[in-house]
Amino acid sequence: MTFLETALFVIAIYIALVLVRVILGPTIWDRLLGLNAISAKIIMSIVIFSIITEQPYLLDVALVYALLGFIGTVLIARFIEKKGDIS
Amino acid sequence: MIDLLAYLLITIALIFMALGVIGLFRFKDFYSRILISAKIETVGFLTIMIGFTILSGLSYAAMKILLITLMVMITNPLSTHAIARSAFLSGYPINQEPRR
Numbered sequence: 001m002t003f004l005e006t007a008l009f010v011i012a013i014y015i016a017l018v019l020v021r022v023i024l025g026p027t028i029w030d031r032l033l034g035l036n037a038i039s040a041k042i043i044m045s046i047v048i049f050s051i052i053t054e055q056p057y058l059l060d061v062a063l064v065y066a067l068l069g070f071i072g073t074v075l076i077a078r079f080i081e082k083k084g085d086i087s
Numbered sequence: 088m089i090d091l092l093a094y095l096l097i098t099i100a101l102i103f104m105a106l107g108v109i110g111l112f113r114f115k116d117f118y119s120r121i122l123i124s125a126k127i128e129t130v131g132f133l134t135i136m137i138g139f140t141i142l143s144g145l146s147y148a149a150m151k152i153l154l155i156t157l158m159v160m161i162t163n164p165l166s167t168h169a170i171a172r173s174a175f176l177s178g179y180p181i182n183q184e185p186r187r
Contacts, residue, residue, distance in 0.1 A: 003094055010101050016106045017108045026117075029174040030121055033121050038109070040128050041104070043159065047152060048097055059095060059151040070162035081173035 008048045015041050028080055039069035041047060089141060096138030103131035117174060125167035132159055138153060 001009070011075035015038055043062045050058035073074055094171040107127035113172075114120040140149045 001130050014104055021111050029170050032170050037128055040132055056148040062125040063155050066159050070166050073166040077169040081176050
């Protein structure tokens with residue numbers, strides 16, 4: 001396996017470990033924190049994959065995923081904080 | 088030579104992320120956990136993206152990777168702040184004694 005494929009494999013292991021924290025997490029915010037960490041790792045794996053396969057258009061996927069992940073996390077955080085009424 | 092530097096940076100970033108994941112499990116209190124993991128997450132992300140930029144040389148892909156890094160550098164601390172703020176305002180207790 002080349003260096004980048006081993007890096008991709010190591011990031012997959014990190015995602016699995018953070019997933020354990022998401023499952024174990026006593027509170028909702030632990031789970032939200034774990035999801036935030038997983039989305040950052042997924043962005044890294046998309047970029048690694050686009051470098052391995054030399055397809056630069058995949059980087060746009062990573063950019064859109066980063067922004068949507070941010071919006072989703074902030075929305076869920078506000079939803080929990082306001083106990084349901086977002087308005 | 089340049090690729091060697093990129094591979095070195097990627098290895099350092101993977102070590103950072105390993106520390107971040109260990110920090111995620113080591114700390115018992117939520118606030119110390121979010122502090123550690125978010126900070127190391129951002130640093131690891133920055134380092135690995137600089138490594139990819141060097142690896143992909145001078146091209147549009149490198150510019151795109153730098154744009155992604157800029158976006159995540161702005162949004163990651165903001166989303167972590169939103170999580171910690173919602174935890175604090177919803178009354179999650181901050182215990183005062185220093186946790187081991």
